[in-house]
Amino acid sequence: MTAPAPTGNLPVAVTTFVGRRREITEVRRLMSVSRLVTLTGVGGVGKTRLALEAAAQSRRSFPDGVWLVDLAALEDGSQVAQTVANTVGVLDQSTRPPAEKVAELLLRRQALIILDNCEHLLDDCAAFADGLLRAAPGVRVLATSRRPLEITGEHLFTVPPLSMPDPEHAVDAEALGQYDAVSLLAERAAAVHPGFAVTERNHTAVARLCARLDGIPLAIELAVTRLRVLSVKELVDRLEDRFALLTSGSRVALPRQQTLRALIDWSYALCMEQERLLWTRLSVFSGGFDLPAAEGICSGDGLEPASIVDLVDQLVAQSIVIGEHRDAGVRFRLLETIRQYGRERLAESGQEAALRRRHRDFYLARAQRVADGWCGPGQEAALAQLRADHGDLRAALELCMSDPDGPQAALLMTAALRQHWYADGFLPEGRRWVDRALDLPGQPVAERTTALWVAAWVSLLQGDHDIANSRLEECEALAKEVDDRTARAVATSLRGTAALFEGDLPEAIARFEKSVVSLRESGNTHGSLMSMFQLAISLAHAGELERAAATCDQALAISQECGERWVRSYILWVLGFDTWQRGDPAAATEQTREALSIQRGFNDHVGAALMIELLAWLAAAQAEFTRAAHLLGAADSIWRKVGTTIDAFGPHLGAHHARCEQATRRALRDSQYRAAVAGTENLTVAQAIAHALNEEPKAAASSDGEPGMVLTPREREVADLVAQGRSNRAIAESLVLSPRTVDGHVERILAKLGFTARTQIAAWVTEQRARSEHADRYPQG
Structure with a gap:
């Protein structure tokens, strides 16, 4: 047999290939x-x-x-x-x-x-x-x-979805151009709507549209056809019914690729019956989920628990479910388009209401296990679990709030999630949920009593003392009515907290001493540790340094014995403060660093901010004023995220903050101080902790030295232009470089300096100029 040599038959593309x-x-x-x-x-x-x-x-x-x-x-x-x-x-x-x-x-x-x-x-x-x-x-x-x-x-x-922006952080139109989903949308939109461009007026809506369409190219292509008659914002608003909206595909495409519904219908038809059943049930999840959650919620009525792992594996193989390997294990999720399709099928089956109740009960039980086992090993992992489940916890809470059987589940869940609220970075949201739960009518007394002291604690952390005291008054009355000794002891401790935050040290000390005994007698180790650390800081503020240190030592021994770590970090913070007051800032710094290093395993905004504040005060006490300013900026960035200030934690801490800031401002020129603070004011909590522990890239640590030791001459040139507020495109034109080359320079500058934002580069440049001017005016030698 002979045949002409093959040459291939690849089709000629009629549209450009974007990204990838x-x-x-x-x-x-x-x-x-x-x-x-x-x-x-x-x-x-x-x-x-x-x-x-x-x-x-x-x-x-x-x-x-x-x-x-x-x-x-x-x-x-x-x-x-x-x-x-x-x-x-x-x-x-x-x-x-x-x-x-x-x-x-x-x-x-x-x-x-x-x-x-x-x-x-x-x-x-x-x-x-x-x-x-x-x-x-x-x-x-x-x-x-x-x-x-x-x-x-x-x-x-x-094949992953196209890269897409986080709609919550869509900074500017130019920055969106780095995402493939946005590039595809812009190019295809310009074809059907000449003159279309991503601008400062529509860039937020563009980011939302790409995210809502999961970065799926076909969905974007279908959506773009609607831009002939809708604005981007109008298109986003109508995406709730995406399967009805995205119905105008190419006439020459296969029927299943002409509409979004037909495309997903095709995937659904290719699944086996049990795979389809699990797909519809998995749509009950609002965020990512783990295998135990899928087994606990989706099994039964035709799906054996032992079969879930194999069925999930099959759905992952078909790309219906996305598996993501993490340090703590594998998490799964559905793209929003897949989830909405499954939710429609679930509603048609008549099982949606029952499955949502199972979903709520599962996450309520998980939250209660965390609360019940909190004072012991595994705290970091428990909070990481709740953090990963946050979207589904929200969905479960919403169902709790509308439960026709009464508010018991809402009260139980908001109280059980207390560590998630105040030790995991969700303080403002926790306040909203617990307040909503307490506003529900017809509440059982026992569950309301616990929710009241949780609400009081959250309110105190936000500086809302009047509401906290009101919650505590009712909590004490109800606790007496039902003889809830634990709630009465916790309320006593929180009365001490309120007194401490208001500057009444004798009252605070008396309340904490009483609550330590009561909570220990009731077997509430976590509560007694909380009271002990607050007793210690109250004693330190009152100048009773020996008693403060002894209390810290006792509390550290208890935490060590039970494997507790979260309160332990606060006890070490108090010990650092006490050691500083004794006149040893160097030793105090090491103790505070140990406290903060524990916080790396948590997402506790308040704890991290308090410990970084103390490190700032210690730096100023040792004449390290530039470092003190950096740390004040990092702490302030966290306080803004929490929605509170250090003043909410009492006038004594607020006074130390004020003295540190005044001393640092006096030691540095105003421009130096502003530049140092600006360099850390946009850090995440994790970045702020790393900065405070000196864990930035080595080059960042040398940023106090000569600029040339950190950046190349070209990178310094680019950094100067960034400091002038120029975009990457404008910098490229000025330096006769390609935009892609400038993008690379900016990325390397950020990496070398350990920064995450252009504003930090600008602050760094300003600080370097100030140092150079100072050196010129006051040469050494």
């Missing part, structure tokens, strides 16, 4: 080390387009042709081999199996076969690919499928 540089690089790398690469991913994510682009860029590696075999319209799997034979130009008219003919044609050739859309013919595609690869050693196969072929030698690449 990393993905193309990775696919090409996989093709260089594996003879079978399968691109998987949710429908509409762009598997075919990525395969075509990667193949086009790899043509030189396949001198005998790159062949696209589109299997989408094929319904009979037995025709897969014949379809490939027809595509590559097999001329043999004999009765031999078409797979043999293809293998013979390609036996000594270097070619790439793209098997596109294999998911509905999986067994036949797998058998054909396996046979071809064994028979023709120069051939490679690139497949696209919603699930793997699962044959020997297969390398998988899951």
Whole structure:
């Protein structure tokens, strides 16, 4: 048999290919080390387009042709081999199996076969690919499928959605241009609506649109057609019913790719019955979920608990569910489009209400386990679990608030989540939830009593003393009515907290001494530790340093014995404060650093801010004024996030803050002080802790030295222009560079200085200029 040498049949693209540089690089790398690469991913994510682009860029590696075999319209799997034979130009008219003919044609050739859309013919595609690869050693196969072929030698690449911005942090229109989803939307929108551009007026809506569409290219393409009659904001507002809205696809596309609903319908139809059932039930989750949650909520009524792990695995393989490996284990999630489709199916089944109640009960039980087992090992992991579950905790709380059976669940859950509220960075939100729960009518006394002291504690942390005292008065009255000794003891402790925050040290000390005994007698170790650390700081403020240190030592021994760490960090903070008052700022610094290092495992905004504040005071006490200013800026950034100030924690701490700030301002020039504070005022809590512990990149630590020791001359030139407020594009024009080169310079500057924002670069440049001017005016020697 002879045949003309194949040259390939890759189609000519009619639209430009946007983004995906990393993905193309990775696919090409996989093709260089594996003879079978399968691109998987949710429908509409762009598997075919990525395969075509990667193949086009790899043509030189396949001198005998790159062949696209589109299997989408094929319904009979037995025709897969014949379809490939027809595509590559097999001329043999004999009765031999078409797979043999293809293998013979390609036996000594270097070619790439793209098997596109294999998911509905999986067994036949797998058998054909396996046979071809064994028979023709120069051939490679690139497949696209919603699930793997699962044959020997297969390398998988899951095609992710396009990169998209966080709509909550869409800073400016220019910055959005770095995201592939935005670039695709802008390019396609300009085609249907000439003159369309991402501007400062619409950039927030553009970011929201891309995020709501999950960065799925097909969804973006469908949405863009509506921009002929809707603004971007109007389009976002109408996306609640996305399946009805996104119905105007290409007339020449396959029917299942013409509307978003048809696309997801196709994926749904390809699933087995139990996979479809689990898909619909998983839609009850509002955020990510773990396997125990899926097993606890979605099993039963046709799904055995033991089957959930296999079914989740199958849905991950089909890209219906996305699995994300983290340090604590694997978390799963559904893209919003997939989740909404499943929720519609769930509503049609009549099981939605019952499943939402199971969802609520599961997360209520999880929250109660954390609260009950709080004072012991595993606190960091417990809070990380609640933090990961935050979206579903919100959904469960909403159902609690509307429960026709009464407010008991709402009270239980808001109280059980108390550590999540005040030790995990959700203080303002916790205040809103617990206040809502307490406003519900017809409340059981026991549950209301506990919720009242939780509400009082949250209110105190926000500086709302009047509301806190009102909550405590009612809590004490109800606790007496139902003889709840623990609630009475906690209320006594919180009365001490209120007195401490108001500057009444004798009252605070008396209350804490009483509550320590009562809570210890009731077996509430966590409560007694909380009272002890507050007793210690009250004693330190009152000048009773020996008693303060003894109380800290006793509390540290208890926390060590039970494996508790969160209150331990506060006790070490008090010990650092006490040591400073004794006249040893160096030792106090080490104790405070130890306290703050524990906080790295938590997300406790208040604790981190208090400890960074103390480190600032200690730095000023040791004449390290630039560092003190940096730390004051870092602490202030956290206080703003919490929605409170250090003054809420009593006049004694507020006075120390004021003295430190005044001393630091006197020691530094005004421009130096402002630059130092600005350099840390936009840090996250984790970044602020790292900064306070001197854990920034080494180059950042040298930023107090000569600029040339940190940045190259070109990087310094770019930094100066950033400080002038110029955009990357304007900098590129000024320096006659490409915008991409300037992007790289800015990224390296941020990395070298340990910064996260352009404003920090500007502050750093200002500080360096001030130092240079000072050196010129006052030369040493």
